[in-house]
Amino acid sequence: MQLEKNVSLKSFNTFGLDQHAEFFTEVSSAAELIETLTWADENNLPVKILGGGSNILITGDIRGLVIKVNIKGxxxxxxxxxxxxxxxxxxxxxxxxxxxxxxxxxxxxxxxxxxxxxxxxxxxxxxxxxxxxxxxxxxxxxxxxxxxxxxxxxxxxxxxxxxxxxxxxxxxxxxxxxxxxxxxxxxxxxxxxxxxxxxxxxxxxxxxxxxxxxxxxxxxxxxxxxLPDPSKIGNAGSFFKNPVIEKTHYEKIKNEHPTLHGFPVGDGIKIPAAWLIEQSGWKGKRWGTVGVHERQPLVLVNYGSGKGRDLLYLSQSIQKSVFEKFQISLEPEVNLW
Ligand SMILES: Cc1cc2nc3c(=O)[nH]c(=O)nc-3n(C[C@H](O)[C@H](O)[C@H](O)COP(=O)(O)OP(=O)(O)OC[C@H]3O[C@@H](n4cnc5c(N)ncnc54)[C@H](O)[C@@H]3O)c2cc1C
Known part of the structure; x- marks a missing residue:
């Protein structure tokens, strides 16, 4: 097991967030993974599992061990x-x-x-x-x-x-x-x-x-x-899931906003989170070093030196506005670390 200490995760997450892991290692087999997990348990270290880092928002430095799964074949x-x-x-x-x-x-x-x-x-x-x-x-x-x-x-x-x-x-x-x-x-x-x-x-x-x-x-x-290319501008794709709401709720919003288009799923209607975010005035909004993409409001972006906590705060502010305007809770698709 090759263990590194205090490792920047900037190149390991597509938001490009420069947060650090207390310990970091890569595993290339299931046996190596088991050995590493055992070591972390023995040392009482919390563990986070990392793939390509394209669906995580790292909100601060990570205490414990980040294991990048690098098993090939x-x-x-x-x-x-x-x-x-x-x-x-x-x-x-x-x-x-x-x-x-x-x-x-x-x-x-x-x-x-x-x-x-x-x-x-x-x-x-x-x-x-x-x-x-x-x-x-x-x-x-x-x-x-x-x-x-x-x-x-x-x-x-x-x-x-x-x-x-x-x-x-x-x-x-x-x-x-x-x-x-x-x-x-x-x-x-x-x-x-x-x-x-x-x-x-x-x-x-x-x-x-x-x-x-x-x-x-x-x-x-x-x-x-x-979609914006993460190698050019930090992002994690769609930040929120498309919510499913009750038909009566959908019809009420649709009456006031005819541009809304929903899709029936199960016993509800799935509506585009991007539409809700745009209608709440967030499309293209920039907050210092982070913001909402100008063409794709479902994508939050890091313009370079943004911090995870700024993106978290931005995402929570969007959730709050959407809830206040439409009484709909947006659920993050991205995993918060
Ligand atoms: C530009 C862009 C476009 C995207 N488009 C789409 C899309 O169209 N559809 C879609 O569904 N997603 C999309 N995504 C999201 C993302 O690509 C997927 O969720 C992808 O599966 C994440 O893979 P990852 O290896 O980067 O996971 P990571 O971000 O590394 O991890 C995501 C979560 O999975 C856990 N995890 C990772 N690997 C393992 C493992 N081996 N065992 C157990 N847990 C693990 C992590 O702990 C974390 O909680 C997009 C992302 C970006 C940046």
């Missing part, structure tokens, strides 16, 4: 004429894995192209985009249970996937470290093109028929137009 474990089961280690970069799958002709995750972060973090919030979520291709995952130090396997049912949610964000929070995820990908993919402008943009890019490559490139093109 992509292994097909079963193949039929129509499907492949592929096991991917937690430290693999998500987008690199999507590109690999596309190059092999394995479909199911092409709509999830260009989502930052690691494979191990993908089940935590059931990553999703353009009509697809990883629950749609999920087979199982292997994790270390921090309460026993043992390796355990979860199937899809026990992960309790929901909208940007899973067991690992609820009852299983901070208890399991994911080491590998197995996906069921298709050799005869059914393309999902109906979400937003995917089909139209694909044709504009010159593709007549959908292929894995065409869809993957279309998604990358759309995302590059829409």
């Amino acid at each position: 992509i292994t097909p474990i079963e193949e039929t004429d129509t499907n492949v089961l592929v096991k991917v280690a937690a430290g693999e970069n998500w987008h690199d894995f999507v590109q690999f799958a596309i190059s092999k002709g394995w479909g199911g995750i092409e709509n999830l192209s260009l989502i930052p972060g690691t494979v191990g973090a993908a089940p935590i919030q059931n990553i999703g985009a353009y009509g697809v979520e990883i629950k749609d291709v999920f087979q199982s995952l292997e994790a270390v249970d921090r309460s026993t130090g043992r390796q355990v396997v979860f199937d899809g049912h026990s992960c309790r996937f929901g909208y940007r949610d899973s067991f690992f964000k609820q009852d299983g929070r901070d208890r399991f470290v994911i080491c590998a995820v197995t996906f069921r990908l298709s050799k005869t993919p059914a393309f999902q093109l109906s979400y937003g402008t995917v089909e139209e943009t694909m044709h504009e890019l010159g593709y007549v028929e959908p292929t894995l490559k065409a869809v993957g490139e279309t998604i990358c093109f759309i995302r590059q137009q829409k």
